[in-house]
Amino acid sequence: xxxxxxxxxxVAALVxxxxxxxxxxVERLAVRMHMQICVTCPRFGRQxxxxxxxxxxWRAYRDGGE
Amino acid sequence: MIDFGQTVQTLRxxxxxxxxxxxxxxxxxxxxxxxxxxxxxxxxxxxxGQSQLKTWLVGILKHKLIDQIRRNSREVSATTxxxxxxxxxxxxxxxxxxxxxxAEWGDPExxxxxxxxxxxxxxxxxxxxxxxxxxxxMREWLEMDSLEICKELSIxxxxxxxxxxxxxxxxxxxxxxxxxxxxxxKATT
Numbered sequence: 001x002x003x004x005x006x007x008x009x010x011v012a013a014l015v016x017x018x019x020x021x022x023x024x025x026v027e028r029l030a031v032r033m034h035m036q037i038c039v040t041c042p043r044f045g046r047q048x049x050x051x052x053x054x055x056x057x058w059r060a061y062r063d064g065g066e
Numbered sequence: 067m068i069d070f071g072q073t074v075q076t077l078r079x080x081x082x083x084x085x086x087x088x089x090x091x092x093x094x095x096x097x098x099x100x101x102x103x104x105x106x107x108x109x110x111x112x113x114x115g116q117s118q119l120k121t122w123l124v125g126i127l128k129h130k131l132i133d134q135i136r137r138n139s140r141e142v143s144a145t146t147x148x149x150x151x152x153x154x155x156x157x158x159x160x161x162x163x164x165x166x167x168x169a170e171w172g173d174p175e176x177x178x179x180x181x182x183x184x185x186x187x188x189x190x191x192x193x194x195x196x197x198x199x200x201x202x203x204m205r206e207w208l209e210m211d212s213l214e215i216c217k218e219l220s221i222x223x224x225x226x227x228x229x230x231x232x233x234x235x236x237x238x239x240x241x242x243x244x245x246x247x248x249x250x251x252k253a254t255t
Contacts, residue, residue: 061184
């Protein structure tokens with residue numbers, strides 16, 4: 001059961017790691033459980049999403065912006 | 067034709083900056099940019115119909131950079147650690163809680179709608195330390211396949227994930243410091 005209860009540090013690592021690899025179902029479940037009880041990590045999660053949305057636009061800016 | 071040649075030349079410094087940021091090796095970057103300019107000058111007709119010269123040149127450059135990466139793959143060591151194992155340690159306290167809570171960045175459109183935001187993001191990407199920076203740009207700028215990156219750098223997928231993880235976290239910290247932190251400070255004054 002311990003693997004389902006992760007610290008903020010572990011959850012942040014999983015959230016950012018999820019950008020490049022597919023998390024296991026245990027990891028995904030652990031992240032979701034943690035997000036329900038933590039007020040801080042969801043904010044970090046939203047930062048990761050913003051980065052994900054910003055990067056293709058950065059690429060377009062870099063490649064075409066004057 | 068002379069005009070075309072001159073216009074192409076004016077973009078050289080920017081192409082060189084991009085090439086250096088990607089390869090982190092001035093000699094290879096010089097080569098990639100020279101090859102790009104030669105290819106462009108040899109085929110000015112290929113540019114016809116394209117709206118932006120820069121877009122066209124950067125497109126050629128990206129191909130030349132991938133060629134350089136393949137050519138020099140044996141010489142590039144990706145195993146040099148850029149920072150220690152404890153790279154995310156300072157963000158957390160001993161019990162694994164946030165030492166400083168991450169900030170609410172708000173509406174992505176508010177940031178992404180602004181040209182200055184991308185200038186700051188660009189600066190943050192180019193400031194990434196050597197291996198992380200190269201790998202991150204191979205993935206997010208050149209859009210190379212993860213498996214190919216692993217192959218060219220002779221690293222395992224796990225190594226790649228660790229490098230990308232560190233790069234992404236570092237970028238978030240950099241954006242917090244140089245963009246969102248400043249924007250928040252401005253809003254409260």
